[in-house]
Amino acid sequence: DTEVTQTPKHLVMGMTNKKSLKCEQHMGHRAMYWYKQKAKKPPELMFVYSYEKLSINESVPSRFSPECPNSSLLNLHLHALQPEDSALYLCASSGGGRGDTQYFGPGTRLTVL
Amino acid sequence: AQRVTQPEKLLSVFKGAPVELKCNYSYSGSPELFWYVQYSRQRLQLLLRHISRESIKGFTADLNKGETSFHLKKPFAQEEDSAMYYCALRAIQGAQKLVFGQGTRLTINP
Numbered sequence: 001d002t003e004v005t006q007t008p009k010h011l012v013m014g015m016t017n018k019k020s021l022k023c024e025q026h027m028g029h030r031a032m033y034w035y036k037q038k039a040k041k042p043p044e045l046m047f048v049y050s051y052e053k054l055s056i057n058e059s060v061p062s063r064f065s066p067e068c069p070n071s072s073l074l075n076l077h078l079h080a081l082q083p084e085d086s087a088l089y090l091c092a093s094s095g096g097g098r099g100d101t102q103y104f105g106p107g108t109r110l111t112v113l
Numbered sequence: 114a115q116r117v118t119q120p121e122k123l124l125s126v127f128k129g130a131p132v133e134l135k136c137n138y139s140y141s142g143s144p145e146l147f148w149y150v151q152y153s154r155q156r157l158q159l160l161l162r163h164i165s166r167e168s169i170k171g172f173t174a175d176l177n178k179g180e181t182s183f184h185l186k187k188p189f190a191q192e193e194d195s196a197m198y199y200c201a202l203r204a205i206q207g208a209q210k211l212v213f214g215q216g217t218r219l220t221i222n223p
Contacts, residue, residue, distance in 0.1 A: 031209060033209075041215070041216075042213035042214060042215055042216055043211075043213055044213075045211065048209050055209065056209060094209075101159050101162070102159075103158075103159075104157040104158065
């Protein structure tokens with residue numbers, strides 16, 4: 001398996017809902033990433049997990065809560081989001097070394113009503 | 114601070130014509146530079162990276178440290194090259210954080 005998979009593909013939620021995004025890879029990668037991509041904008045890094053530990057948090061609001069249950073899985077828990085949080089959320093993974101390429105998933109299209 | 118600038122939001126050329134997508138960066142150290150591509154309805158994928166010095170799908174890019182540029186070039190454009198192209202930078206010291214440019218949408222006209 002040489003892909004990063006993300007579920008769900010689309011998600012619509014209200015501002016009071018709690019939902020989770022899921023990312024999975026079976027390439028043996030040890031670093032996993034969450035990016036946010038607004039329409040017609042580049043991806044912006046949110047979080048990085050390295051060897052299952054949070055290594056980078058780009059000052060993301062606490063209504064976004066990442067979780068890395070094991071080396072193959074990465075979750076993003078969502079609570080009390082705002083309409084401006086509507087975006088494409090991308091997951092990526094890499095080997096974990098300094099020169100490693102990041103491989104991206106197809107993304108979850110999130111709409112907050 | 115790390116910054117990547119792609120001055121052209123849109124670029125349109127005819128099939129068979131040369132293509133150059135511009136990328137300039139600002140970073141005080143020795144960064145690693147990448148080009149990522151996103152074809153219609155496909156995921157973002159790596160096209161090439163400067164340390165590999167390879168040609169992928171006919172594209173090449175040379176890191177010019179003096180001009181802080183990493184322009185993407187192809188001598189003869191093909192219709193299947195139409196896509197969104199992002200230049201990205203990674204600080205060697207930072208290792209994991211990728212900073213993307215705003216992207217250039219390339220359209221190849223028949």
